[in-house]
Amino acid sequence: MAEPKQNPLMEKIVSLCKRRGFVFQSSEIYGGINGFWDYGPLGAELKRNVKELWWNTMTRSRDDVAGLEATIIMAPEIWKASGHVATFSDPMIDCKTCKGRFRADQISEIPCPQKPSKCVGECHGEKTEARAFNLMFQTYVGPVQDDSAIAYLRPETAQAIFAQFKNVLETSRQKVPFGIAQVGKAFRNEVTPRNFTFRSREFEQMELEFFIKPDEVIEAIYGTVAVRTPNSQLLSPQPNWGWQAWHHYWVEERVRFYEGIGLSRETLGFHHQTPAELAHYARACTDILFKFPFSKKDADGNVTGDELEGIAARSDFDLSQHQRFSGKPMGVFDEELRAAWAKLPKEKQDDLWKRYYDHRKNYLTKSAKPDETPEQISLQATEDANGLAKGQYIPHVIEPSAGVDRLILALIANAYSEVTKTDDKGKSETTVVMKFHPRVAPIKVGVFPLLKNKPELVAKAQAVYELLRPHLKAVYDDGGSIGKRYARQDEAGTPFCVTIDFDTLGEKPELLDTVTIRHRDDGKQERLNISELLDFLLSKIRG
RNA sequence: GCGGGCGUAGUUCAAUGGUAGAACGGCAGUCUUCCAAACUGCACACGAGGGUUCGAUUCCCUUCGCCCGCUCCA
Numbered sequence A: 001m002a003e004p005k006q007n008p009l010m011e012k013i014v015s016l017c018k019r020r021g022f023v024f025q026s027s028e029i030y031g032g033i034n035g036f037w038d039y040g041p042l043g044a045e046l047k048r049n050v051k052e053l054w055w056n057t058m059t060r061s062r063d064d065v066a067g068l069e070a071t072i073i074m075a076p077e078i079w080k081a082s083g084h085v086a087t088f089s090d091p092m093i094d095c096k097t098c099k100g101r102f103r104a105d106q107i108s109e110i111p112c113p114q115k116p117s118k119c120v121g122e123c124h125g126e127k128t129e130a131r132a133f134n135l136m137f138q139t140y141v142g143p144v145q146d147d148s149a150i151a152y153l154r155p156e157t158a159q160a161i162f163a164q165f166k167n168v169l170e171t172s173r174q175k176v177p178f179g180i181a182q183v184g185k186a187f188r189n190e191v192t193p194r195n196f197t198f199r200s201r202e203f204e205q206m207e208l209e210f211f212i213k214p215d216e217v218i219e220a221i222y223g224t225v226a227v228r229t230p231n232s233q234l235l236s237p238q239p240n241w242g243w244q245a246w247h248h249y250w251v252e253e254r255v256r257f258y259e260g261i262g263l264s265r266e267t268l269g270f271h272h273q274t275p276a277e278l279a280h281y282a283r284a285c286t287d288i289l290f291k292f293p294f295s296k297k298d299a300d301g302n303v304t305g306d307e308l309e310g311i312a313a314r315s316d317f318d319l320s321q322h323q324r325f326s327g328k329p330m331g332v333f334d335e336e337l338r339a340a341w342a343k344l345p346k347e348k349q350d351d352l353w354k355r356y357y358d359h360r361k362n363y364l365t366k367s368a369k370p371d372e373t374p375e376q377i378s379l380q381a382t383e384d385a386n387g388l389a390k391g392q393y394i395p396h397v398i399e400p401s402a403g404v405d406r407l408i409l410a411l412i413a414n415a416y417s418e419v420t421k422t423d424d425k426g427k428s429e430t431t432v433v434m435k436f437h438p439r440v441a442p443i444k445v446g447v448f449p450l451l452k453n454k455p456e457l458v459a460k461a462q463a464v465y466e467l468l469r470p471h472l473k474a475v476y477d478d479g480g481s482i483g484k485r486y487a488r489q490d491e492a493g494t495p496f497c498v499t500i501d502f503d504t505l506g507e508k509p510e511l512l513d514t515v516t517i518r519h520r521d522d523g524k525q526e527r528l529n530i531s532e533l534l535d536f537l538l539s540k541i542r543g
Numbered sequence B: 001g002c003g004g005g006c007g008u009a010g011u012u013c014a015a016u017g018g019u020a021g022a023a024c025g026g027c028a029g030u031c032u033u034c035c036a037a038a039c040u041g042c043a044c045a046c047g048a049g050g051g052u053u054c055g056a057u058u059c060c061c062u063u064c065g066c067c068c069g070c071u072c073c074a
Helices: A008-020 A041-060 A077-081 A084-088 A158-163 A165-172 A215-222 A243-260 A317-326 A335-343 A346-366 A374-389 A404-415 A455-468 A482-492 A530-542
Strands: A023-025 A037-039 A065-067 A091-094 A101-103 A138-140 A150-152 A178-187 A202-212 A268-272 A284-290 A306-313 A396-403 A416-422 A428-434 A445-449 A474-476 A496-500 A514-519 A525-529
Touching: A008 A023, A008 A404, A008 A416, A008 A428, A008 A482, A037 A041, A041 A065, A041 A178, A041 A202, A041 A243, A041 A404, A077 A084, A077 A158, A077 A317, A158 A165, A158 A178, A158 A202, A158 A317, A165 A178, A202 A243, A202 A404, A215 A335, A215 A346, A215 A374, A243 A284, A243 A306, A243 A396, A284 A404, A306 A404, A335 A374, A346 A374, A396 A404, A404 A416, A428 A482, A445 A455, A445 A482, A455 A474, A455 A496, A455 A530, A482 A496, A496 A530, A514 A530, A525 A530
Parallel strands: A065 A178, A445 A474, A445 A496
Antiparallel strands: A023 A037, A091 A101, A138 A150, A178 A202, A202 A396, A268 A284, A284 A306, A306 A396, A416 A428, A496 A514, A514 A525
8 A cells, every 4th residue: 555656765865864853844743834844953963064064164264255144024125126026926827627827917818728729818727716826925013914014034035135235344344346145044935845855935045145346347447357268267266357257156166065065066966047047137047956866857868956056146136126126325336446447548438338337227127117217217327327437336246045955955865875784694784874974964973882881981981972072063872782873873974983992991001091983984993092082083074 | 726646653564344563763671892683671653623333543525744747936
């Protein structure tokens, strides 16, 4: 009666997550709630490690990124400016006959999929009533639940960064180019949560908005914009980088991050969005994919993977939107630009002015509110271009936006491996080893006495455990046999296990105060002095 | 949201219109001088609600959840 195994590996991973305490279904005792997942003891450690590594990599180890922690509920105008209210609230009609779903305002234009000679509104399929599809979670601020109190749980963390751009700029002593990073929860009322935690309704994002000068500004100051050549590595940022170089740089930075936590390039995939896929304001978007067990094959039979992170070049769209909707200036003043502009030959000034004008006019036209006339738009674009000559511009942005939960799932899938051992009697047994990179492993070290019923061993093992635990996540285990404890830690993905034996106590005097340290992935042991233990572990975990 | 499949200990699986079993795992203990040893004991399940029935985990309905396909994917 068992259901057919559609994806045995994925099912084993889900089962392990429950069994060992990586991931539980939310509200499980009440039957669960679709699209929501909890992290158990091991998952919580794993997730914390990943977020901390991202934060350290993206902010603390860089001079040019500042952090932010904004609220989940913000002024609803934010989501009007970002476009989320408009794009999320189209009334939709389902056809029960052909299973199609159509925008209610387009049923008299779209041809029926089954009878293309007729439009959806005319065909005989049985239709549902028009229903509003808003993928943002709604709530009310304050006790009165009327329309004026409607607010939304943020569908992405990014907008808070744009909304607080000027405050961060003024308080962080940063200047463009610089970034603002944030880690936090976001909520989307997904139509179909799928693939375990991959698409959840409540999830966590790690987002960087990296603000850069428009190419026209780079050109005004440095004469030319540095162009990416096939061989250029673009490893360290240069003042004359334009958006392409920065975009390429951040893709590489992010790939290096994934490699640094154990996801090799072979496990990753890339998708460069085509012009048709790109939002109208975006210039490029590169998705970094991971080849999940549930990832599908493309037309050529290759697994490309599913999205972990998108690195988008979003032009100056976001800050421009918030400038228009809030009425507050979102531009920056650049002394260098003003000084450089004055020294430019007239033709160059005119050329840059025209290009900036065209860009602004294009944006303003596409984002125009219904009551804005072409004349007003031209006037605003002229004003914007004139600002350039005075050293003013709206920064462009490169947005590396990663999903924490997707990354956790990728790390779990990547770590999962099975080892089959056959004993002397020919009995074989398969065990699971979670090969997490030591940097992300939920537990860094297990400490065991070789035998439980020898008080000297137990006391010494507990002393070693107390020595390590202030510095890293350690566990003490004296249950069962030593082999069982190793196996337990293998399933948790603990990279190192330390065992206190009789030599530690001085049975061989030359080995007094040494312990065995056992490596998860090959089972090999080495002997270390207790005094060297902490440094050894820290070097493996931080190195 | 539509269609299909499926819900039994923590996990993997049995059985049954008449009070649910196993293995592994967990906990406690004995033992054990390095890779899930052995032994003893303990705890733990029919997703929820309603209906049919003398009696439902089993049959029916609803609901919730999981998987697959469609749809959606800012």
